Amino acid sequence: MGRYIARRLLLTIPVLIGASFLIFAMVYALPGDPIRALGGDRPLAPAVVAQLRDQFNLDDPLLIQYVKYVGDLLQGDFGTDFRGREVLDTIEQRLPVTVKLTVVAIVFEAVIGIIAGVLAGIRRNGFLDNLVLVSSTIVVSVPILVLAFVSQFVLGVKFGWFPIAGINDGWYSFLLPGLVLAAGSLAYVARLTRTSVAENLRADYVRTARAKGLRNRDVVIRHTLRNSLIPVVTFIGADIGTLMGGAIVTETVFNLPGIGRAIFDSVQAQEGAVVVGIVTLMVFFFIFFNLVVDVLYAVLDPRIRYD
Amino acid sequence: MYVKLGKRSAALIATGLSGALVLSACGGSDDDSGSGGGSADGGSFSIYIGEPENPLVPSNTTESEGHQVISSLWTGLIEYAQDGAVEYTGVAESIESEDNTTWTVTLKDGWTFHDGTPVTAQSFVDAWNWGAYSPNAQGASYFFSNIQGYEDLQAPTDDAGNVTGDPAATEMSGLKVVDEQTFTVTLASAFAQFPVTVGYSAFYPLPEAFFDDPEAFGTRPIGNGPFQADEDFVPGQGFTVSKFDDYAGEQPAQADTVDFRVYADLNTGLNDVEAGNLDVLPDMPPDALASAEDTFGDRFIEAPSSGFQYLGFPTYDERFADKRVRQALSMAIDRQSIADAIFFGGRTPATSVIAPVVDGQRDDACQYCSLDVERANQLLDEAGFDRSQPIELWFNAGAGHDAWVEAVGNQLRENLGVEFALRGDLDFAEYLPLGDEKGFTGPFRLGWSMDYPSPQNYLEPLFSTSALPPAGSNSAFYSNPQFDQLVAQANAASSNEEAVKLYQQAEDLLLEDMPIIPMFFEVEQALRSENVSDVVIDVFGDIDVARVVVNS
Numbered sequence: 083m084g085r086y087i088a089r090r091l092l093l094t095i096p097v098l099i100g101a102s103f104l105i106f107a108m109v110y111a112l113p114g115d116p117i118r119a120l121g122g123d124r125p126l127a128p129a130v131v132a133q134l135r136d137q138f139n140l141d142d143p144l145l146i147q148y149v150k151y152v153g154d155l156l157q158g159d160f161g162t163d164f165r166g167r168e169v170l171d172t173i174e175q176r177l178p179v180t181v182k183l184t185v186v187a188i189v190f191e192a193v194i195g196i197i198a199g200v201l202a203g204i205r206r207n208g209f210l211d212n213l214v215l216v217s218s219t220i221v222v223s224v225p226i227l228v229l230a231f232v233s234q235f236v237l238g239v240k241f242g243w244f245p246i247a248g249i250n251d252g253w254y255s256f257l258l259p260g261l262v263l264a265a266g267s268l269a270y271v272a273r274l275t276r277t278s279v280a281e282n283l284r285a286d287y288v289r290t291a292r293a294k295g296l297r298n299r300d301v302v303i304r305h306t307l308r309n310s311l312i313p314v315v316t317f318i319g320a321d322i323g324t325l326m327g328g329a330i331v332t333e334t335v336f337n338l339p340g341i342g343r344a345i346f347d348s349v350q351a352q353e354g355a356v357v358v359g360i361v362t363l364m365v366f367f368f369i370f371f372n373l374v375v376d377v378l379y380a381v382l383d384p385r386i387r388y389d
Numbered sequence: 390m391y392v393k394l395g396k397r398s399a400a401l402i403a404t405g406l407s408g409a410l411v412l413s414a415c416g417g418s419d420d421d422s423g424s425g426g427g428s429a430d431g432g433s434f435s436i437y438i439g440e441p442e443n444p445l446v447p448s449n450t451t452e453s454e455g456h457q458v459i460s461s462l463w464t465g466l467i468e469y470a471q472d473g474a475v476e477y478t479g480v481a482e483s484i485e486s487e488d489n490t491t492w493t494v495t496l497k498d499g500w501t502f503h504d505g506t507p508v509t510a511q512s513f514v515d516a517w518n519w520g521a522y523s524p525n526a527q528g529a530s531y532f533f534s535n536i537q538g539y540e541d542l543q544a545p546t547d548d549a550g551n552v553t554g555d556p557a558a559t560e561m562s563g564l565k566v567v568d569e570q571t572f573t574v575t576l577a578s579a580f581a582q583f584p585v586t587v588g589y590s591a592f593y594p595l596p597e598a599f600f601d602d603p604e605a606f607g608t609r610p611i612g613n614g615p616f617q618a619d620e621d622f623v624p625g626q627g628f629t630v631s632k633f634d635d636y637a638g639e640q641p642a643q644a645d646t647v648d649f650r651v652y653a654d655l656n657t658g659l660n661d662v663e664a665g666n667l668d669v670l671p672d673m674p675p676d677a678l679a680s681a682e683d684t685f686g687d688r689f690i691e692a693p694s695s696g697f698q699y700l701g702f703p704t705y706d707e708r709f710a711d712k713r714v715r716q717a718l719s720m721a722i723d724r725q726s727i728a729d730a731i732f733f734g735g736r737t738p739a740t741s742v743i744a745p746v747v748d749g750q751r752d753d754a755c756q757y758c759s760l761d762v763e764r765a766n767q768l769l770d771e772a773g774f775d776r777s778q779p780i781e782l783w784f785n786a787g788a789g790h791d792a793w794v795e796a797v798g799n800q801l802r803e804n805l806g807v808e809f810a811l812r813g814d815l816d817f818a819e820y821l822p823l824g825d826e827k828g829f830t831g832p833f834r835l836g837w838s839m840d841y842p843s844p845q846n847y848l849e850p851l852f853s854t855s856a857l858p859p860a861g862s863n864s865a866f867y868s869n870p871q872f873d874q875l876v877a878q879a880n881a882a883s884s885n886e887e888a889v890k891l892y893q894q895a896e897d898l899l900l901e902d903m904p905i906i907p908m909f910f911e912v913e914q915a916l917r918s919e920n921v922s923d924v925v926i927d928v929f930g931d932i933d934v935a936r937v938v939v940n941s
Contacts, residue, residue, distance in 0.1 A: 121821075122452070127534065129543035172624065235660060238660065246661055334653045347440070
């Protein structure tokens, strides 16, 4: 197992280099002049423009810019944005916000999703099953934007149950946005679990377990659930990566200064260093969580071995 | 000139949101809770800001959000009344000149920075030199360009625009400290309205502490204004400032503390006001405007703005080279109906190129700015305009300009029988350089808001020959020696009245040539909670935070 993990970690190096270069090239290829846009309706003084272009290597060809960037990166320098702010500071400030939001969302997604899925799977076509089916269909089909605004308005403004913006109330601030962010995936997890559980309940080993006279609870929890969770864990693992970088809408509506918004803003401002710094970090997280998922397989299903 | 951030940054998301937002507009009820409640007498309140673009250094703050913060932490040499008139309620006792070229600035006694050090002549001179020195790359450095010796502070560049060395000097020869309370400013050319300009944030003084560590200063600025920063500004979140007890100005802070909260979206801010968590929203989401007055009553505040929206003509394009064509197009547009239908009163029709908040503005300056279909068609025929080709209308993408530009197109089609095509798919980063390279093929949208309430600020930077791109903002590439001369005469006028008169003559000339179609003046809109009163919008469109009173 140890060797397997080491090999997988080594593999991340070429992936990171490739990904960062691709992203760098994409930002480079964006049309327009970011320095000109900085000035807005009134252009900056010519010597200031020259100074900024020089400072951010904007006049170098793509490859040279990239090499300079990586060179700084290897010395631990993530560079600065056009405002002179360290990219590392930005990440330090924003990552905890996004991590909290993701944790809340994943907890909702896993706990509620799996419980609903199991209950629905055990009694197929029963009342609970139909309830889960209908409610998950509704949640999946409503765009997250609408969900975010409706819940913010109803639960936050009208009833005043939740803070609706900012992060001043600790974890409480993240409850509503976390739920909104989790909604779509939650419905998906519920359905995935339901199908998986229902299928496994008809499997031979379950019949054997029942024939041995095991209690229904043990059959479901110890035998069926563990096996049924493999596709669910795969999905949730991949979802962590997606939620971390893709929560732009939720972060904007609930005014959470997280990573998603930082990426959005810096793409708009064509700030290559910021985009590459953050996205490369996201790629790393994505790879890491996929590795965790793969390792979890072995825990869930003893038949899977990596050595 | 500063860029309005709020509208742009939220734009992409806003397009999708608008449907959902109607919901948020109908929330009326609110409790009198409000922000965290300070214990001292003045109380505390919270105010919405968008993310400032730059560190909080006056000479690098050229957009509205940072300006709101900076202006509460500093007081400049002079201040402006609600009608744009200069008031000597700031640091300057007097700003005088015999020849409009060499100005003597005398400071009042008793002004100190938040760190206790005195505000002296040196504080201004050092700040201006630092702001103008090109290696410091300050966004507002061009404000110092009419001071003698500015050129020596600009680094030399080669033909490709690369910096090739250090500037020749670090101090402008035009700035001289006479004594602790006095300094002189020698301009490169005469400018009668110089005192009007120095209230702008780029001209704020800096304490010695700034030069020790400009970077740290940018997150915790030290000014001389009614409020002081006690903590670092956190990007994406904001900070809390408190009343400066030793403030020497005439309008000390009413509240004890102000919480500047950074938001990404106006609609969230509006919801937060309605939920009782936010006290001042200095801008309104467009979707909420239609019902704002009914819903919010006197909590909804309006004030004239310096914002000016126009459609420029590519005068370099043969099709629009004849001024009769430009006059005709302008007369084919019913501005009022667009303002009513699309902006719900958030814009007023422009009848001059100078905004209403400026001393010297005239409501009837433009004779080609009201709807006159018959005359428009007549002029178009006289000019021999080819009506078979569509007129291309340009605007920058994702900033909420689609609707009104399309309305303009519809009116041109209806009133002049010319088809139109919308060219609104370029971001600012592409749109602006295209304009600088004479790339527009039809009328193009641009905006302007003032740096200081002088007619000059709406004329010289936008229409003079010296402001041709890429150095300036004259995107219409208008060049008229007579206009340049009138502006120069006005700049050198012996009195303010004479200057204003000459600027008006220059404006008349401009509005005969019509290199642009004046479209709208913006209207500042703000919302307050029940928790605060005396929410006043100043000439720059900022909330005057010092005057806000927290209701106990």
